[in-house]
Amino acid sequence: MVGIDAKNKHTLDSTYICSVCSLILLEPVQLINCGHRQCQSCLDTQHETSITCRQCQLKTSRNEVLRDRGFKTDMTTLFIECSFCQWTGVLNNYPEHLDESHSNTKCEYCDEEFNSIHQFNEHQVFVCQKRTVDCKLKDFGCDEKIGRDKMHEHYLTEHHQNVTTNVIRQMLSKLNDSEVDNRFSQVTTVRDCTRVKAQLEELYEVVNMLSDAIQTLNNDQQYLSTESLRSQVTLPKLMEELSKIKISVEESNTFLEGMRCNQEVLNQDFASLQEKVNDLQCVSYDGTSLWKIADVKKKMSMFYDCFCSEL
Template sequence: MDAQNKNIFYPKFICFVCSFILHDPVQFNTCGHRLCQSCFDTLKDNVIKCPQCGIETQRDQIRPDRGYKNDMQSLSIVCSHCNWTDVFNNYQLGDAQRTSNEMDTDILRTTTVLDDDFALNQLDEFPEAISMFANSIETLNKDVQCLNTELLEYQNKLQHLKENASNVKLAIEAERVSYEATM
């Protein structure tokens, strides 16, 4: 998707392949970079090299990024074809409506097929989404374990420093008493 004002967006919202605003973004799990679903679909290999950084990723490790897509919904867009301005979500809806108005097909038949396809696609994507969430939860749990281990290490270091400070304080006090006794 193009927009007159895409140059003001953070580069993270722009597809590295087509240079348009990300449309149905997919994310490389290895490097975190994103590109449009349609740009991803043009890449046919099982191992795909990220166009942005060159890190290789298995095709099945590149997933739709719905959270990121949701983050983009509030971006302010100026249409590239006219002066229409609104948020990205409404731009997509308007673009879809303009496209559907241009189609010269039987609306009822098309709607039925689209609804059926949509439901099937949603069902097909559900296990992927569950797997993605499970992987995210597993990663978060590992992060929590690492942070807990790090916290315990810092607590032990702090306790050790407190004990050393106490010993130094006692040694200084003993030296002071010894010094005063010799005076």
């Protein structure tokens, strides 16, 4: 399980927010070395003998992690706005409202359905690949929001690479300023050792991220090389097919040109035959001359009009 989600969680004091799941604390526990808190369920997901605080990177032994019952009691009066509807109330009554009104929920990003609010919140925080999340280097300047399934592509962007480079430079600068390389043996207090170790672990995590990005680049390069070889094999075949198509088009154009010439000859022959037919209509075979009058109806109408006017 994870913490409790609410519409107004970002307006609450940060002490009420779990540093692991970024939700409202559920069954809060306190790390003695730094005083920061996590959900009990978020703590249980970490199997190391010492717990690293997500806020300050200090480590606390599991034996020094305490359930903060007093803080849990103080949280019961927190004002809460339901993340699913218009309900408002105190945190103490919020779980009951969720169970009664929102027992069956659907993820707005991937449409997966859940019959438990805790399962839904856990899916949203850690699992859903379609949900947009902050880059791991948000605190260092990479403030883009990316879908979980697009995170590897984001690591390859120029902006993220520049931020990563700046982070490494800052860490190296801090290490040089504290002269860790030259005076590491002189660090005597447990807190100093913990701070330096936390910095090294943070640097190690960034290097791992770079390693993953490089591996992705190598995979992409291999894929592009394979596609290039495939294209080199396919290109000659395509060129051959293109030549055949070009020849076929030229032959079709030649054939159509011949058809056009034949059509013109046929049109001329048809016009000649039409003239002969018209001439034959004026020929008499019994010695009587024929007088062909065009537009007979029109001329008869004119004659009739003239005749009527004379009357």
